[in-house]
Amino acid sequence: MWKMVRRAAMATVHLFVAAAMCFGVWIFVTVLLITAIGTLAVVGCWLLPEAVLLIRRIAGAKRNLTTLWTGKKIPEAYAPMTGTLRERLRTSVKDPSTLTDVRWMVAYYFYGALLALALPLWPVALVVDGVWAGILRRTPVVLPLIVRLADTEAHWSTVLLMPSPQARLAARVQELKETRADAIAAHEAELRRIERDLHDGAQANLVALSMRIGLAKRAYDRDPDAARKLLDDAQAQAEQALTDLRHVVRGIHPPILTDRGLVGAVRALAASSGLAVTVEDGGVEEGTRAPAAVEAAAYFVVAESLTNVAKYSGADRAEVQLTRIRRGLTVRVRDEGRGGADESQGSGLLGMRRRVAALDGTLDVTSPVGGPTVIEVMLPCVW
Template sequence: MWKTVRRAAQATGHLLLAAAMAFGMWIFICVLLITAIGTLAVVGAWLLPETLLLIRRIAGAKRQLTASWTGVRIPEAYQPLTGTVRERFRTAVRDPGTLTDFRWMVAYYLYGALLFVALPLWPVGLVVDGVWSGLLRREPVVLPLIEKVADLEADWSTALLKPSPKARLTRRVEELAATRADAIAAHGAELRRIERDLHDGAQANLVALSLRIGLAKRAYDRDPDTARKLLDEAQDQAEQALTELRNVVRGIHPPILTDRGLVGAVRALAAGSGLQVAIDDGGMDEGVRAPAAVEAAAYFVVAESLTNAAKYSGSPRADVRLVRTKRGLRVRVSDVAGGGGADETSGSGLLGMRRRVAALDGTVDVSSPVGGPTVIEVELPCVW
């Protein structure tokens, strides 16, 4: 009984907010009329994009209100209103999201008005129903009815505010274009890094190696001791060049991933991080492995996160969690007791991480409030 009463009270609160918003929408008609007159008169055409921005905010508030009741987020799919007045006007008219919002507004004027009119009758209905329920010793009917009305209102709002397939496709194309641009930028930066590492490291060592071997050949007959010393130095130089080449290859695709798999590679990272790292592998030691590109991205996410935690967080501990989901791989790294306040604009580490993950159509969520902790959560889609 009390559960029904509590749920009915929540439904009443939701419907009260919905009715209040409907009342505000009727007041908003004045703005719509001024915008329509100004647009028809041409001189006020600049009002249309501004009014649509207001409508987007109102629709966004309604999406949040509906999601708070249903627990399901309603996505948005709008084209940005930027550029000159003419460009903003053209985008506002052609955006599929504009039609979706206007369709919802027209419908909301109707069923929102019904809510606003019906609300004053609810207390009377509750009293009458409560009396009859007490006399007949049964559960009040109005309480479940209020919840059903709230569900119906939320279902209508969800159906009307949900982006059209055309809007979702347009938004997806824009996201893929941005992701492709980021992937190209990340690829270019990676190529420049490899070129720089080869030029400054392995290539310099190989040039020095060639010079030492040449000097050793010249000194071999007349000064064997000097030649032997030069050859010893050349051997050291060759080993250093091999180390540089291994580092470059490790930056492209760590060999440890091939040898030990993702869990083993992450454990090796944890052992060399200088932190006390707790690893929850979610049973990923067994079963099918993720694709090589996904494993490499997850490896570099953990490597970058642990490096940042060791350098900046001040925390002696970190947690790493790997979770196999239905849609892919989730990686979560937390510095546990760090100071927080991570700034993505101050360095290239987190930006590089985002670009690497975006290239695989994944997502990165960074939470780093002042006082900590810093939590980095990455979703990498893949098929197991």
């Protein structure tokens, strides 16, 4: 009984907010009429993109309200409203989601009115239902109807606000363009890093090695001891060049991934991080391995995250979870540090996001001031 009462109370709040939004839609219709008249008169054509943006915000608020009730997120698929006035006007008119939002708004204008008219009757109905259930000991009648009405309202909102296949395809194409641009930027940055490491490290050591060997050859006949000293220095220089080359190769694809697999490589990384790190394996080592690119991206995310923990968070502990899911691999790194992670402050988050996006993955960062900081990554792959 009390469960039904709580559910009906939540449904009442949902319907009340929906009805209040309907009043806002009624007022906004006036703005739409002014915009339409201004657009037809040309002088007010600049109002159209602004009106479309406002429609998007209203529809977005309704999507959020419906998601709170149903627990299922309604996706958005809007074309970006950027560029000159002509480009924004073209986007406003040609974006399929504009028609979807306007269609919902027109429908909401009418069925929202029914909700608003029904609101004054609800207190009376609740009193009658209380008497029916409390005194006569019968099953409540009105409370289930309120819940059903909220379910129906949410269902129709979901149907009307769901982007069309054309809009979802256009949004997906735009997303792929952005991720492709990010992947190219990340690739170029990686090439610059490799070039810099080779030029400043291995190349400089190899040049010094060549010079020492040349000097040793000249001194070999007249001063064997000096030649031997130069050859010893050359050997040390060669070893340093090999170390630098291993460092460059490790940055491209860590050999430890090939040798130990992702979980073993992450555990070795955790052991050398200077932190107390727990690594949980959620079935990653079972069955077939993830593709090399996915393992490398996951390893990079963990390495960069642990570096951020050591440098910025102030925490001395961290948790790493690697989980095998049906559609891919998830990586979760958590620390109890000071929080406040910001991508714009050069903390490596942007690089992680680009690397993950290049594989069509997602990266979510939760880092309130005071902590904790949680980085969650999903990398799609076929096992």
